[in-house]
Amino acid sequence: MTGALLLFVFVFTMHSETQNSDFTLVIKLPIEFKASENISHVGYALHGLRMIGLLFWVIPFLAWIHAKGESGSAASAFPLRLLDIQPASVPGVVVQTIAFLLLIVAPLVSAVHFWQIVEEEGKVCQPDPTIACEGIWSRPVERARFWDHTYRLTDGTTNRGPSYEPFVEPILTLALLAVALGFVILLLREMYRAQKSLKSDLPLIKGECSVYRMLKQPAIVIGLIILITISALIVLCIAHGNIASESNKEAPKVLFWMEVSKQVLQMLSVALVGSIIAGFLKLLFDGIQTRRQVEAARDQFRKDVIAGFIDARYEATARREQFLNSPSGKLGVLYPKVMEDFVVIKEKLSRVWHDVETGKQSLSYAAGVQDNVVEMKKFFEDMLKEYRSIKDQPLPNSLDYFLKLRTFGDFLSEGDRFTSFIERYRRTLGLIRLDLLGNEQLGQRSKP
Numbered sequence: 001m002t003g004a005l006l007l008f009v010f011v012f013t014m015h016s017e018t019q020n021s022d023f024t025l026v027i028k029l030p031i032e033f034k035a036s037e038n039i040s041h042v043g044y045a046l047h048g049l050r051m052i053g054l055l056f057w058v059i060p061f062l063a064w065i066h067a068k069g070e071s072g073s074a075a076s077a078f079p080l081r082l083l084d085i086q087p088a089s090v091p092g093v094v095v096q097t098i099a100f101l102l103l104i105v106a107p108l109v110s111a112v113h114f115w116q117i118v119e120e121e122g123k124v125c126q127p128d129p130t131i132a133c134e135g136i137w138s139r140p141v142e143r144a145r146f147w148d149h150t151y152r153l154t155d156g157t158t159n160r161g162p163s164y165e166p167f168v169e170p171i172l173t174l175a176l177l178a179v180a181l182g183f184v185i186l187l188l189r190e191m192y193r194a195q196k197s198l199k200s201d202l203p204l205i206k207g208e209c210s211v212y213r214m215l216k217q218p219a220i221v222i223g224l225i226i227l228i229t230i231s232a233l234i235v236l237c238i239a240h241g242n243i244a245s246e247s248n249k250e251a252p253k254v255l256f257w258m259e260v261s262k263q264v265l266q267m268l269s270v271a272l273v274g275s276i277i278a279g280f281l282k283l284l285f286d287g288i289q290t291r292r293q294v295e296a297a298r299d300q301f302r303k304d305v306i307a308g309f310i311d312a313r314y315e316a317t318a319r320r321e322q323f324l325n326s327p328s329g330k331l332g333v334l335y336p337k338v339m340e341d342f343v344v345i346k347e348k349l350s351r352v353w354h355d356v357e358t359g360k361q362s363l364s365y366a367a368g369v370q371d372n373v374v375e376m377k378k379f380f381e382d383m384l385k386e387y388r389s390i391k392d393q394p395l396p397n398s399l400d401y402f403l404k405l406r407t408f409g410d411f412l413s414e415g416d417r418f419t420s421f422i423e424r425y426r427r428t429l430g431l432i433r434l435d436l437l438g439n440e441q442l443g444q445r446s447k448p
Contacts, residue, residue, distance in 0.1 A: 003055070003058065003059065004059045004103040005103070007051065007052075007055055007056060007059065007103075007107065008102055008103055008106065008107065010048070010051055011048055011051065011052060011106065011107050011110045012106075014044045014045065014047055014048030014051070014110070014114070015048065015110050015113065015114075017039070017041060017044040018041040018044050018045050018048075018113070018114070018117055039161075039162070040154060040155045040157075040158075040161065041117065041121075041155070042117060042118065042121050042122050042123075042153060042154060042155040042161065043153065043154070043161050043162045045113075045114040045115075045117035045118050045122075046114070046118055046122070046153050046162055046164065047162065048110060048111075048114045049111060049114040049115060049118060049173055050169075050173070052107050052110065052111045052114070052177070052180075053111075053172070053173040053176040053177055053180075054176065056107050056108075056111075056176075056177075056180050057176055057177075057179045057180035057183055059103065059104070059107075060104060060180060060183035060184045060186075060187050061183045062079070063078060063079050063104075063183075063187050064183050064186045064187040064190060066078075066079040067079075067187055067190035067191055067194065068190055070190075070194050073087065073088040073194055073195055074191040074192065074194050074195035075087040075088055075092050075093045075096040075097075076088055076092075076194065077187075077190055077191040077194040077195075078096045078099065078100055078187075078191065080095070080096060080099040080103075082095050085285075104184060104187075108177075108180075108181070108184070111177055115173075118136060118153070118170075119136060119170075121155055121156070122135070122136045122153050122154075122155070123135070123136075123153070123154055123155065123156040124136060124138060124151055124152070124153060124164060124166045125151070125152050125153075125154050125156075125158075125161070126151060126152065133154065133156055136153070136164075136166060136167075136170055137166060137167050137170065138166055138167075151163060151164045151165060151166055152164060225271070225272070225275050228268070228271055229268065229271075229272070232264050232265075232267070232268040235260065235261075235264050236261055236264055236265070238257075239257040239258070239260050239261040239264070240261075242254070242257045243257050243258060243261075297362075298359075298362040298435070299436060301355075301359050301362045302362060302363065302432050302435055302436050303436070304355070305352060305355060305356060305359075305363075305369075305432055306429060306432055306433075308348060308349075308351065308352040308355070309352065309425060309428055309429060310429075311348060312345050312348050312349050312352075312376070313422075313425045315341070315344075315345050316342070316345055316380075316411075316421075319338045319341050319342070320411060320412060322334075322338075323335070323338055323402075323412065324399075324412060328397050328398065328399060329397050330397065331395075331396075331397045331398070331399060331402060332394075332395035332396060332397045335387075335395055335402065335408075336387070336391065336395075339383070339384060339387045342380050342383060342384060343384065345380060346377055346380040346381065346384070349373055349376055349377045349380070350377065352373055353370055353373045353374070353377070356369050356370050356373065357370065362435070363431075363432065363435060364431075364434060364435050365431040365432075365434065365435075368427075368428075368431050369428050369431050369432065372424040372425075372427055372428040372431075373428065375420070375421075375424050376421055376424050376425065376428075379407075379411075379417060379418075379420075379421045382407045382417075383407045383408050383411060385407075386405060386406060386407045386408055387408070390405075
């Protein structure tokens with residue numbers, strides 16, 4: 001990816017110069033890359049085409065090798081990784097798409113642009129102005145000088161330009177571009193395979209390259225920073241020794257080591273500042289991820305509490321419908337079974353109460369929820385107390401008998417106590433949904 005970024009900067013610079021852009025990029029390494037001021041736009045196009053032809057094929061080739069070992073998604077098959085963003089996530093897909101367009105598609109588009117300039121405007125000339133310039137496929141020399149190395153590619157206005165090998169160089173360039181395009185097609189096929197495998201096998205875990213996993217470990221990253229710093233200090237010490245040992249401060253040796261020192265200091269500064277910024281961004285991103293995970297866990301807890309209430313409510317009403325729709329001759333036998341089911345429902349509400357007590361920090365209205373749970377439990381406890389007071393007596397199979405019972409009869413006839421039970425249930429769900437949906441959103445929805 002570093003090579004791909006450097007190639008992108010180089011191609012961007014060449015592309016800008018062919019358009020006479022007002023600004024350009026400069027690659028600063030221990031050896032600085034800086035274009036000459038006397039290069040024509042045909043020369044820039046030639047240099048850009050050469051660089052793409054010679055080196056660009058390596059990028060899709062390595063990306064293809066990486067993609068062959070991936071099966072998470074099309075985005076994870078592309079080797080770029082930015083911080084801890086998961087490639088298959090929405091931000092990850094955006095990042096990978098932008099990277100693919102800049103690092104893969106842009107050089108190919110620039111290659112077409114460069115080729116058009118070289119093929120249409122390029123002229124092959126020699127230092128001897130008496131020899132006429134010809135097209136890029138021609139050799140304007142005598143047969144005895146077939147392998148002359150004095151060819152120059154210009155725009156036709158001068159015979160000075162970058163060296164050029166007619167006929168051979170354009171064929172090699174087109175061949176290498178064809179190879180690069182082939183690797184791009186193979187990369188796209190592997191990305192399609194990875195995406196297809198994701199759809200057909202969802203449990204697959206998105207893979208990460210070993211280098212990326214390694215760089216996620218803080219100790220290794222800190223170790224690399226220390227190693228780079230020590231290496232830079234050693235180079236600076238060597239440079240200082242060579243400069244101090246030379247009396248003539250204008251000597252080429254002194255100038256060379258001074259330039260090396262400046263570049264090392266520049267690279268060290270960039271590395272340290274970049275590490276600080278990257279560390280800050282990682283801490284920020286990790287904080288955001290942690291908050292999202294905590295909120296997701298809280299939402300799941302709230303949903304589990306809601307599920308417990310819903311189960312208790314509908315299990316209770318299901319038993320009521322079952323009792324009311326049973327034949328009269330079986331009511332005396334069915335009544336104890338309903339009470340046994342109510343014991344289970346009451347215990348479910350008890351577990352919900354303890355869950356709320358344990359996870360109070362996840363609910364803004366935990367106290368109100370617990371109060372409602374206590375009242376709902378009390379409704380079932382009263383029916384169980386009533387059952388214990390009459391269980392040893394002969395139970396008639398008359399529905400009227402059960403409707404006259406104070407609590408169970410109220411439950412069957414949907415009386416005041418049962419209505420209060422339902423109201424408590426609805427109120428509890430409303431309190432929990434305030435956290436799930438948000439106070440402001442729920443408030444807007446409740447406005448007439």
